[in-house]
Amino acid sequence: MDASELFSFIKDFGFPMVLSWFLLVRMENKLASLTEVIGELSCNIAALRGEAPKR
Known part of the structure; x- marks a missing residue:
């Protein structure tokens, strides 16, 4: 492969x-x-539902 092909690529x-x-x-x-x-959103939703957050 010569330089012109390399520059073309x-x-x-x-x-x-x-x-x-x-x-x-x-x-x-x-x-x-x-x-x-x-x-964070899933933890907040779980907290609003009164559930323990899942990690």
């Missing part, structure tokens, strides 16, 4: 790969916080 696939990585990293942080909030 980077040009064609580099940007989509970097963009996908960036979006996955951002989404991972948001999913982690969403998971935490859902856990």
Whole structure:
């Protein structure tokens, strides 16, 4: 594989790969916080029902 083919692959696939990585990293942080909030919500619902919270 020569340099022109390598640069062609980077040009064609580099940007989509970097963009996908960036979006996955951002989404991972948001999913982690969403998971935490859902856990807190289930504890609050259990407390309102008078049940012991499940962990």
